[in-house]
Amino acid sequence: MLVKAYVVFNMSDKINFKLFKPFGSTVAKAVMPLELMKDFQNDLKQIRQDKEKQKNHDWSKKLVGHVDSEYLISPEIMLKWKQKFFDPIINTYVKNHIDHKIKSVLINSAWYVISKPGDYNPCHTHTEYVHGNYHLSCVGYLKIPKMISTTNAKEHNDFSGQTEFIEGSENMFNNNSYRVMPEVRDWILFPNSLSHVVYPYKTEDEDDERISFSFNATVIFDNDKLSN
Numbered sequence: 643m644l645v646k647a648y649v650v651f652n653m654s655d656k657i658n659f660k661l662f663k664p665f666g667s668t669v670a671k672a673v674m675p676l677e678l679m680k681d682f683q684n685d686l687k688q689i690r691q692d693k694e695k696q697k698n699h700d701w702s703k704k705l706v707g708h709v710d711s712e713y714l715i716s717p718e719i720m721l722k723w724k725q726k727f728f729d730p731i732i733n734t735y736v737k738n739h740i741d742h743k744i745k746s747v748l749i750n751s752a753w754y755v756i757s758k759p760g761d762y763n764p765c766h767t768h769t770e771y772v773h774g775n776y777h778l779s780c781v782g783y784l785k786i787p788k789m790i791s792t793t794n795a796k797e798h799n800d801f802s803g804q805t806e807f808i809e810g811s812e813n814m815f816n817n818n819s820y821r822v823m824p825e826v827r828d829w830i831l832f833p834n835s836l837s838h839v840v841y842p843y844k845t846e847d848e849d850d851e852r853i854s855f856s857f858n859a860t861v862i863f864d865n866d867k868l869s870n
Contacts, residue, residue: 646738650730659731661738664820665809670735670831674782678723679827682784682855685719686754701753707763707840715752715855724749728859732778735831736861743864750776752857754784759848763840765808768858776858779836781805782829787850789843803843803852807836824852834858 645662659672689695690713699713724747732747750770755763768779789803805822812818822830832838843852 648734650734652726652730655726657727657730659734661735664807665817667809667833667836668735668738669807669820670731672727672731672829672831674827674829675727676827678727679784681719681723682715682754682782683853685716686713686756686784686853689713689716689754701751704751705753705755706766707755707757707761709755709757709761709763710851711756713754713756715754715857720749720752720857728780728857731831732859732861735778740863745862745864748860748862750858750860753855755854755856757840757843757852757854759845759850760842761852762842763838765837765839767837768834768856770858776834777861778831778859779834779856780829780831780859781854781856783824783826783852783854785851785853786824786826787843787845787847787852789845789852792842792844801841803841805830805838805840807832807838809836824854 645660647658647660650657650659655675657672659670661668661670663669689699696713699716700711701714702712705712729747733744736744768776770776791797791800792802795802801821803824805824807820807822808818810816810818822828
């Protein structure tokens with residue numbers, strides 16, 4: 643697996659991350675700042691404590707997950723950390739593949755995912771062909787419970803609670819999947835067309851939650867015109 647480590651700077655902070663190729667597509671991985679974690683967690687808390695906000699932020703009808711709930715991230719929080727953390731990584735990711743000046747990065751949608759034991763997300767992509775396709779998607783982990791193996795999980799091949807990315811076909815010369823055991827503060831960036839699945843987990847407390855977030859992004863190049 644080819645791995646490249648990078649250090650980029652925003653206005654005041656140093657951001658460490660790596661790019662690697664578990665198969666054809668490139669994946670980026672970074673550790674999120676504690677301040678970002680706090681902002682996102684507080685934002686979600688305020689949404690869940692306000693019934694009107696719950697209704698206005700509900701994003702479940704737009705998504706495929708078999709999960710407890712999904713809410714839009716508040717725009718002001720997303721914009722703050724787009725500029726401070728996400729944009730520098732996305733810009734470097736894109737420049738590693740395309741030698742063209744980037745005008746801007748557009749966040750099309752951003753949402754929290756609250757899962758409980760037994761919940762899962764079936765194999766899917768984040769493609770959109772009717773209203774204009776996205777380019778990149780991501781997942782970040784805000785809260786991870788102490789997970790135990792699901793019923794009948796095989797000790798030698800236990801997928802419980804993992805996220806699996808799948809691309810192409812497997813043969814003796816090629817691996818077609820990359821599995822991740824979620825850890826708090828991990829953030830993973832990947833192409834929107836990359837298939838992925840989130841497997842169910844089990845905990846001793848049936849109400850113990852796993853909380854993550856995702857967003858879709860479109861890269862606008864210097865000579866692009868944003869279509870309506």
